[in-house]
Amino acid sequence: MTTERPTEHIPHGRTRTHPLAPPAWLLASLRPNRAPVPWAAAVRAGIALSVPLAVGFALDEPEYGALVSMGALSGVIGDTADAYRMRILNIAFPQLLGAIGVALGTLVYGHGWVAVAVLTLIALLSGMISSIGTVASASGLVFLLNAVVGAGLPLPEPWWTAPLLLAAGGLFVLLLTLLGWPLRGRQPERAAVATAYRAVADALEAAGGPAPAYDERRQQVTQALNQAYDLVLGRRARVHGRSASLVRILAQLNVLIPLVEAAPAAHLHGRPLPPEVPAAVRELAAAVEEGRTGAPALDLPAPRSRSERAVDAALRHAATVVPLAEPDPHHADDRLGRPAALRVRAGRAVRDMMLSEASWRYGLRLALCIGLAQSLVSLIEVERSYWVALTVTFVLKPDFGSVFSRAVLRALGTAAGLVLAAAVLAEVPRGWWDVPVMMLLAALIPAFSAKGYVFQTAAITPVILLLSDLLNHQGFDLIRPRLLDSLIGCAIALVFGYLLWPESWHTRVGDRLADAVDDAARYVECAFAPVADEAALRAARQSRLQSRRRIYRDLSGVRSEFQRALTEPPPTGSRAAAWWPLVVAVERIVDATTAARVRVNHGAPAPPPSEVARIAGQLRELADGVRSSPTLYRVDIPAEPEEAGVLSPLHQEVAAARAIAQPEH
Template structure:
């Protein structure tokens, strides 16, 4: 992609306003928290204290809107506590420019590294630094700084208390995640009716699994309707694929295919009914027509061989779904461990250990997170010093903009830069015009600030440009409470905002962290995890008596995670103005299709795992051994820009086919499909020549 095209796409993305579901009650609750804190501090304290405390409540409210499965009160308290500490340290260092610049450099470096822990940590840390840059400009003493920090923490306590006292759709995020997973499987079943090899995006199932991770206290309080369905959805998906597949399932045409389409459609109807009930917290209403299709006819199903086995398994799983709709299955033990009936969430100590491991992984110069942290630290300190040297005042607007704009990837940085400037322009013009013409007093400005906070919470997910306008107007009205002459500094604020955005985007050009060169590494990781998944499934076919379900399950989860990492990286790489370095876009898409096919084929074989009493298969054991030897070498070849060699796997398949003769079973058919997809991968990677 050329620079002109990349900038055009980034601008278009930044100016896009998306249609999304609004949560007016949640937005109203967050705005009430801000109003309570501002009103109390204006009544009992001073306008300056009201401004700092309002920032604490506002930031805590923003944290509760992030996509996290942690309890919302905990997010509000954590965000307010971090902001209080940051603000207090900022006040102590603000008396001397050199000290504050050093503190800002270290703090922004840590903020940039927090993206290694996760997007929620990165967003909350960014908000913490941005608010600190504003609050430390309010004059105070050391004791006053302690008072400011305490009031900021109070804002988080108020927001957390409101969430506890006035819950809005409790367990709503978990309900939506589980309902989305069931709806995704239902949509998959419908698409399989017309396209037997339709792709499936596992992200809804991954989100549902993340949402199902609970603490012991949450597990005791969890609604009964949220138990059991996720594992049933996981079990249904491979059975649906095996029934629809024309090689290991129903015949491509004829009565078998018609019967398979009926079963797929009925299953989709049942899953949609369950998803609707879970989302709204109501009893499940199962359509009798669909349930009649999922019963074995008196004359027997018009299916044979593997298709018949898949149909019977599908009927059994749907029966479990029906029974769960009447009385949720409490005996389902998930991945949490021995004797647990839920997926345990890591403790605070476990989270700290995981965070430290994530930070250590990113402590290398090639890491995009480390480069982002260094870039953010340099830009923030440079913007602060440069803006302070200009005669405009309000120098914090430049580093504030840089902190809010910079992200670890190119697309978000440039799109947010455009959206930030346009949103700030709108917010300053609206806020400046109102304060200049109406000259509101402290209480009127506080009311306008609360209104901006409410609108911000309501439309936060529609686009960064709208959120930027609301946040800017909120800051303008808050500073007007403390007596800032906003109307006289509109041009200065806009100029400094433009300066901060330009510095952020220029820094990414000078010191980039391109994603495109990493495509082959992520592709090799995906190939490795897919290979482990296939090896685990063929091992289960080879030695049914020694089968370990956890081995297959863990390999599947690793393959899903690797696929998600690659797809996210490939999406970010598409927006970069970088010529391909070893992997063209066409080759990347073809390789992605091939690896998706390997995962689907392995899933088909997982749906036909033999019983423990079945005899062992030497052919499957030989094929698994060939995969075990070939996959690591193939992954190394992908990283070194060489096409992978599947000779060992092809020879093992030929021996299996010769022994099977004219009666190949599901195992050999699956192995044939797997080898075809691996050959497609080699062909796709061979299109990009190794550079001289």
């Protein structure tokens, strides 16, 4: 496993590298992701970008075809969701804002400082919109990109022609995407739930074995559950009343939760589960994905411990619910609470955006950089000047990753893409030959995007250059200004969007981690809170489920934040590497708490309230120390009494977390 994250396995977060070797953060960013090639998306992208060109050549209007292909390009980049209804939002809403953006840009084309002012205001709004969520972020990006293109290129008259053509390209991508809906309408949701089942099966298979292997499988469970709940609950929020198929999918997802809770107990027990257990879970996964209604035949060995009894009971319960064509609606009460209506959530999002300091701060950063980029190209003659602002927009997306590493990777990706673009522009004659070339280049975008940002940039660069050449007819002369403008944009983003903002290069991961430790303390209290009667017991169980799901989701976000910080250069990257062991420790604390609760549910004596309060107090003390210290620190650990109770593993995990040190001397 040392090839994946060397800083996790070298003491104190230091790496031993040759003085002339590239820095570890750059090597980590250049390593391609282990993601499968999305063949369907690649075929769809090739068709979406090449057909408009063919139509344009057939009608002797290649510029119109190029604009439609540009609109299709943004649709291809934004088509990242699984569920069809989410894909409609991911493609259609950005196209709407993109049409507005290019219309505004077209209206100020050639108006000098008026264009600078308008694009700066658009950048402010785009940055603030991006803070709302994933779809809003993509929409804000397309909004600003199209405004920059409209203000920097002489587009066809009248002013509404370009917006219509760009929108037509996005709608063409949407049409191609929706062709499979009649045949695969529920398949994305079913596939996501089945993936969650298989992830749980893998975790159960690793339970009782080496800790690193189990920790990795548990992370996959968290990601799969997050994805499944996002898809299913996103669908539920748009359905008035209850859909029978939706009730079944949600019930199948919810009955997986007891198995998820039993996995840590089985792992801490220290003995591998019988192979029949993960095999049965995989069989349930196949039943979910294929929509079977027949009851599966379970051939499970008799459980030998409390943890195995918990796994056995959860598995048999899931086996009774999964095949039901019309399950009890009680099982469809999701563990995160029923989502609010889309209109209500949209209102909350807009209110939060307007009142958020972070939203305004990012909007101002983006507006400053775009304003400077446009001012620079207004004062200095720069060929194809709109590429400077385009580069700034692509790089300055903190929700997409580290600004610093994105600037470096964009420069590297652009250079790699220019090599391919130079060959295309030099050797391929303009005309009908552009159609098959575009089909091939466009298909590379989804395939390379799955591998990482630098690969995506390398794939997009020749496509944009080929489309730009169809609009400007500059041929090979586009290569040099494209590289120069990209380097200027990267420099503006680095200096004015990164170095001048201390929050960019001073890691804030400690605050997120301290909040997670506080959440762990609350979860410990919630897990063992006393109850007075049966109604209180049911309420406590539901509260416990919701608390556990939220903390695992938050920890997943903390992990993502750390992964982003690890790609930063020192000192941010090295500090994040030093904090990393505590992230793992907090996850294990939550696992130990869940395992203890499962053991109590299956006959172990409940811990006394004083012991629970002591553990929660230790965690809050740790959170306060993390929050007040810029680096990790060593704490004095009081001697714990020898306890063999149900919380003994939790005591060990808390002690391990409190013993972690940051040895910066």
